[in-house]
Amino acid sequence: FAPSNPGLVYASVGDEECLVSGKCEQAGGGVMVSRDGGTSREKTTINSGIVLGIDIFAKDSNAAYAAVVGGGLYRTEDGGKVWHLINANPGTSSMLKVDPDPKELILAALAIDPTNFDKLYAGFRDGSLMVSLDGGVTWEGPMEGIPPEADVVALAVDQHDPDVVY
Numbered sequence: 001f002a003p004s005n006p007g008l009v010y011a012s013v014g015d016e017e018c019l020v021s022g023k024c025e026q027a028g029g030g031v032m033v034s035r036d037g038g039t040s041r042e043k044t045t046i047n048s049g050i051v052l053g054i055d056i057f058a059k060d061s062n063a064a065y066a067a068v069v070g071g072g073l074y075r076t077e078d079g080g081k082v083w084h085l086i087n088a089n090p091g092t093s094s095m096l097k098v099d100p101d102p103k104e105l106i107l108a109a110l111a112i113d114p115t116n117f118d119k120l121y122a123g124f125r126d127g128s129l130m131v132s133l134d135g136g137v138t139w140e141g142p143m144e145g146i147p148p149e150a151d152v153v154a155l156a157v158d159q160h161d162p163d164v165v166y
Contacts, residue, residue: 002061009034010064010080011041012051031066033080044080046071053110057117058159065120065136067107073136086136111155113162121165123152129165 002008013029030046031054049068057063062079065086074083113119118135127150130141146152158164 002056002064003058005061007035007037008056008061008079009038010054010056010066011038012054012066030068031080031083035079044076045083046074052107053122055110055112055120057112058114060117063117065110065112067110067122075135108151108153109155111157111165113157114159115162119162121155121157123155125151125153127152129155 011032030048031044032041034041049071052067054066063077066074073087075086076083108125109123111121120132120136122130127146128142130139132139156166
């Protein structure tokens, strides 16, 4: 749900078991958007692929990011009507690895700084956390402070102190 517009809902459609086992029964349905709180839904330009994470900017419900298996990182600023590919070939330390191979670094969570749409955090199944200061084009990290045995599957940035990430 979009914090500034409860009627706007972004939804990922896919098979999470694909990520866990590597056995993909479905190709995934991409991202759908509802503008009426979920009563109706429409497809977006991300119309296939398993979406690993979606996060919506707190100050503008039309602005969001989505990470797609095998597709990379996407960004929208028009409520999901058009998604722009930010990172088509992820895989180095300056980019996100969005790949269902269990041996690889798998993105599991996204979080946007509530005061800066270009500051984006990414959490990974291996416990690492990275940050981008330029809207997902380049990445820094892994950041310190997370135990090595952690499995980062959800992230949240403190609304009152955006330097604190949970």
